[in-house]
Amino acid sequence: EDKVVQSPLSLVVHEGDTVTLNCSYEVTNFRSLLWYKQEKKAPTFLFMLTSSGIEKKSGRLSSILDKKELFSILNITATQTGDSAVYLCAVEGGNKLVFGAGTILRVKS
Amino acid sequence: EPEVTQTPSHQVTQMGQEVILRCVPISNHLYFYWYRQILGQKVEFLVSFYNNEISEKSEIFDDQFSVERPDGSNFTLKIRSTKLEDSAMYFCASGFKSLNTEAFFGQGTRLTVV
Numbered sequence: 001e002d003k004v005v006q007s008p009l010s011l012v013v014h015e016g017d018t019v020t021l022n023c024s025y026e027v028t029n030f031r032s033l034l035w036y037k038q039e040k041k042a043p044t045f046l047f048m049l050t051s052s053g054i055e056k057k058s059g060r061l062s063s064i065l066d067k068k069e070l071f072s073i074l075n076i077t078a079t080q081t082g083d084s085a086v087y088l089c090a091v092e093g094g095n096k097l098v099f100g101a102g103t104i105l106r107v108k109s
Numbered sequence: 110e111p112e113v114t115q116t117p118s119h120q121v122t123q124m125g126q127e128v129i130l131r132c133v134p135i136s137n138h139l140y141f142y143w144y145r146q147i148l149g150q151k152v153e154f155l156v157s158f159y160n161n162e163i164s165e166k167s168e169i170f171d172d173q174f175s176v177e178r179p180d181g182s183n184f185t186l187k188i189r190s191t192k193l194e195d196s197a198m199y200f201c202a203s204g205f206k207s208l209n210t211e212a213f214f215g216q217g218t219r220l221t222v223v
Binding site for chain 2: 041045088
């Protein structure tokens with residue numbers, strides 16, 4: 001059965017801290033791994049990763065994929081209160097996305 | 110910026126009734142999806158649709174569910190004989206060429222079955 005596991009389940013940090021969110025997966029017919037941010041409703045796209053070892057970066061967020069170890073991390077540096085959200089990892093296998101349960105991040109001012 | 114539009118944003122229905130959730134995908138997209146998220150739980154895949162037919166469906170997507178693209182723009186999810194456990198947020202998503210590009214999600218329809 002396809003599986004995506006995220007850790008930690010939740011995290012509380014102070015503004016300015018750096019956080020690392022983890023995602024491990026076992027998905028047949030792996031095509032890509034995606035990170036989403038979910039605040040109130042729809043997940044909004046952050047990154048798509050297809051190749052191992054190549055870091056994707058967008059401002060204070062970055063992500064990398066290890067296809068050998070079946071693992072990805074999402075880093076957020078200099079966190080802000082606006083980063084508070086649920087961060088979802090999803091793996092594309094076949095014609096669908098398999099989602100993890102998410103990491104709830106709360107950034108305190 | 111193009112977006113996936115879902116209507117209604119919230120629907121309350123009585124157990125046993127049929128509901129139709131509507132989605133307008135991004136206009137040049139070819140792949141369409143429905144996902145659901147029960148409150149406090151994971152986002153779960155329901156069905157993918159391409160070239161006017163279902164390309165993959167999950168175990169959740171049983172005979173109670175059906176999808177349709179009735180015209181060139183709408184993509185609907187019909188749930189027959191709704192049950193309390195169908196209460197969830199239903200997300201439509203679309204993509205240009207399978208999901209090997211970012212998937213665009215709509216804002217969701219919150220379905221409450223009472």
